[in-house]
Amino acid sequence: MSKIVRTISNLLILFILTFGLYVIMHGHLTPGGGFQGGAVFASGIALLIVAFGSYNIQKKLKEHHFSILESSGAMIFIGLAFGGIATVFFYNFLVGSPLFGHIPPPGSNPGDIWTAGIIPLMNIAVGLKVIAGLSVIVLVMALASSKIEIEE
């Protein structure tokens, strides 16, 4: 792509990735969550692929890195679900604890980041998985359409 596109995407990528992470982190308070934020983040990676070409990106971001990230995201999610197995699977065992354990007042409230127990943590896990999954889909498809064989 042309120099203009590359310069602009260099500038924009920071904001896109930050916004993606913001949407993941505040999923329990505002619209958003793991999938939405992850999709925003992965769209940033898609922008990089468009601007710099899949061949250059693929040198830095290897497929198996994404694979590890994706698996660990899923593992964290299921691990959190297993954390409540003493009571019931998926039990919100962090309620009342200092970590995300505050209980918000019912009805409209200004929003407290330390609420919702395991849900923000699960959002982060899902976010990791979605970032890795969507990025690898975009990357592999870009590589395949540019006729570069990926290592298996």
Place this chain on the structure above:
Amino acid sequence: MASLAFWNPIACIIAFVVLVAIIYLFRSRGQKKYKKGTAQTQIFLSGEKPPDAEQRHIRAHNIYWGFFQALKQYYDPTIKAHTGIINDYIIWFITLVAVTAVILFIVWLT
């Protein structure tokens, strides 16, 4: 269950074993002139040389040829209906949903 009251696989197996024993009894009373590795085990085709193994084996598509020929009127349209095109699969599905809904609707009316 009623159907299982008179069905007992053990009895069936015992009957089978008895049958095999009887057959073996008959077989053991036969002649014992058979020798392995001699001309007795070769294929005999009126003195002709038998064809190769490739030629001797009856291939799958030759089996039941007459059956398919007899039921040609059934088979031709049925095989033609299996087009292998994905769009046709969905057409069948949508048609069946529509037909089922109409049948349920008609039954509801009456």
Place this chain on the structure above:
Amino acid sequence: MTGTIFNIPFLAVAALVGIALYIIISQRNLIKLVMGITILESGVNLFLITLGYRAAGIAPIYTNAPEGVMVLPVPQALTLTSIVIGVATTALMLSMIMLTYRHTGDIDSEKSRRMKG
């Protein structure tokens, strides 16, 4: 749920589903087929979202929420799940089409077919 204005989304659902089914059964191009499935999915998602709507409702988020009726949150959760699944399905279908094209050199559902009968 009274008033004709709330029925307009349902008409849109009917239109989307109808268009999608027409595309799926009539288009032999596999990419177009996947587009049809995606439109069908959008139609179903719109249907679910519309079910949860309450007259003059606001988004079901308590952070700094104004007073008023909230729309039902459950259909939105269902829609989100359905979207996530839809992404996975679409990606899988498209990558299969890409590989099919490499093998057969065609993405027509009749010409790229190897099995029938």
Place this chain on the structure above:
Amino acid sequence: MHTLVAHSAILIIAIPLLAAFLTPLISRVSKKARDILVIATLVFVEFLVIILAKDIYLNGIHIYTLGASSPSLTIPEHYMVPVRIILEVDAMSIFMGIISATVSLAATIYSISFMKEETGGDRFYTLLLLLVVGMLGLEFTGDMFNMFVFLEILSISGAALAAFRTRFADALEGGFKYIVISAVGALVILFAIGIFYSQYNLLNIAALAQAMQYTMLDKIALALLAMAFTMKLAGVPMHMWAPDTYSVAPAGTTPMIYIASQACLYGLFRTCFTLYGVTLNTATIGWIVIIIGVLSMFVGVTMAVHQSDVKRLMAYHAISQSGYMLLGVGVGLAVLGNPEALASYGREAMSGGIFHIINNALYKGLLFLTAEALFFRLGTRDLNKMGGMCRNMKYTSIFFIIGALAISGIPPFNGFTSKLMIYESVYRFNPILSVIAMLVSIITLASFTKAFQAAFTGPALPQYKDVKEVPKPMLIGMGILTIIIIFFSLFPGLIVNSIVNPATDALINQATYINAVMGGL
């Protein structure tokens, strides 16, 4: 042990899910550790299924509410209806669970030596375990939307597995067809769920069944649900994807994708019996199921005789055998509103149909595995190119004979027992249906005679002189299924009384299912 039983319903789903994402990480360390992990997971799942089954036959329906403060707290305080995701495992669910877990275990052991010669093994096992998760989740869940999610998990992983050997163009085609029909079917099911939600604001199956009014919209939802599940279980005339997909799926995954279709059969039964139950005009939907069943039996078997691809032949038989189940259970459904006929023959027809599910899963799984063993050694599925294989592959041909005799309903094998139950009870419902079922059984025998003659007998062909028996793990996988088939053949009465009849009763008694969640409100 008591805690394990209390949590077993979710552990059966969660442990394969955990293992599915653990395998890519483990396989970086050692390939052998990965194989052991996969097998150990499935053995543990099998163990959990068995202890859960024991508990269910003793204490009735097993309820597990996710995220609640107690597993049995289905309806939270201040609520009138269940709002959480509930797993509800009754005798029918666990019956299907036993089938899924057993066949998956055998098929996975079989797959191990296959995967030694393929690349991308960690992805294969991830998908395989996700397929197990999808099947078991679909069978255990008590929530309509959850059912949709597990159906999609099952479809996506099944399609990816079917297209796993991407170097073949037909594998991609089979996988693509599977994912397209699954995607359309699942969206249709989601639409039906939306219709339910619009009327009752409920998603739980038990709560929906209690609230069911059977309005016009419910009829449309029934048509959508029943036909979508019928397409997924390959009922004629929506069966055409099945031969394409089953014939290309690699190694042990063909039986698993087939069992996944049987899980959709469970979905159909759950919809008809539990969700709608006697509120609907059961005779109508029962006859629709019977007609699809008879068509499946007949068209499936006649197309099977005509095939020359060994796996396509077996795939058409899979369709044909599903017809028996639909016929047996359809007869039960048709007389559900008539207690006299139900007691006299309807219940037995259903037992026959349900018994046929497990019998068929076993011998059909075995036959698919033998077909894949042929493909593994010969590199072709074409029966026209095979011959004389019983000289080279002794054990495989013995397994094939056992499977073929069982599927053709030759006494004393288990296929005969369930078919006998179906013939006898259906004869009292409608003699013509019973006669068709027997005719289909004869043609089944004929087509397996053809397959056996073409592949295993005949003179030794020169090009296959060096073909050896398949490796040991494959033989173990087939051997497990064979041993279970022989056990089922010898003690059919035991199986019918201990696991089949409870499953039948669980389908018939809608009220028990509802009360387990709604607490007899």
